[in-house]
Amino acid sequence: MVAALSATLNQDQFRVLVGISLPEWLQDECERLKVETRSIPLAGAFHVQWFKTCFHLVRNENVALIHAHEFGAILYGWIIARLTGIPFIGTIHGKNYFWEKLRRRMAYRVISRSGILVAVSEDLKRFVMDKIGLPDTSVRVIYNGVQSGSSVSGDEVIRGRIELCLKDSDHVIGAVGNLYPVKGHQYLLQAMPVVLQQYPDSTLVLVGRGDLEASLKEQAKQLGIEGQVRFLGMRQDIPNLLAIMSVFVMPSLSEGLSLALLEAMVAGKPVVATRVGGNAELVSNGETGILVESKDPEALAAAICKLLGDKAMREEFGRKAVTRAQERFSARQMADNYRTLYNELLGSV
Secondary structure (H helix, E strand, C coil), X not given: CHHHHHHXXXXXXXXXXXXXXXXXXXXXXXXXXXXXXXXXXXXXXXXXXXXXXXXXXXXXXXXXXXXXXXXXXXXXXXXXXXXXXXXXXXXXXXXXXXXXXXXXXXXXXXXXXXXXEEECCHHHHHHHHHHHCCCHHHEEECCCCECCCCCCCHHHHXXXXXHCCCCCCCEEEEEECCCCHHHCHHHHHHHHHHHHHHCCCEEEEEEEXXXXXXHHHHHHHHCCCHHHEEEEECCCCHHHHHHCCCEEEECCCCCCCCHHHHXXXXXXXXXXXECCCCHHHHCCECCCEEEECCCCHHHHHHHHHHHHCCHHHHXXXXXXXXXXXXXHCEHHHHHHHHHHXXXXXXXXX
């Protein structure tokens, strides 16, 4: 989201500079998109040298506004903004970030008095207002957005199927997301025996890495489905993987506004998603996908089977998903909304 937003804004009236504490894939992606980056290593909480370096960077580069994402960056970015006297925006992306800790809630409350807090869905805004005790006007909503889907050739689809040892007739059920408890992969695995009973030529593809990888592999083994589950780890070729999927599944227990789900919609995939967080704001139930309750393997299995058994429905849902994503959740719309907010704040300086 940061890379897409920065690249889109960079084409307009703004010069964007992305500060990165760990020079990993985000820096590579920003540089690929011709967005300037600065690596500012952060060694522990309230690293004095980090604050000095960041303060001088803001001064030397004549930074006019700071926009930070998630709690740590929001807190540190707000401090630098206060020290340098420039406007501040903090975007909150999810619910599972120690909201029960009083000091975090108090920090957000203080930040909201001099900075702008943005939630990525209406559901998340309500959650933040309830947890922090803020009025409706204190939190804005700006939906995440994604670029239009990349074109994937037939040859690339064939190569992808060969890599995964899939037959042309195999149904591919896919999920993209880190392997953490909140993503609900354990319930998707529980749903698979029912799916495989009805559609034995099906394969589940899990894209992502995380703490649960070993336990999920063991779960698949205990369920007797390990031969029909592929754990692919972290991948950079998500469009190619989406192209081979028949159905995309988002079994999460909580979400802000899922970029993975948006990318699947832009790729024209019918989706099965849990009715949590912003999922219901993305997916039009019965038109672009099917929404089910979380922690319900039976409902997941029924929805997946319904789509696997109806090719016409899959194609119709996929077409409507592309239209919905392009009309309401594009990177350009996201950038336009943030541009309006930036200009609002910069005009008040």
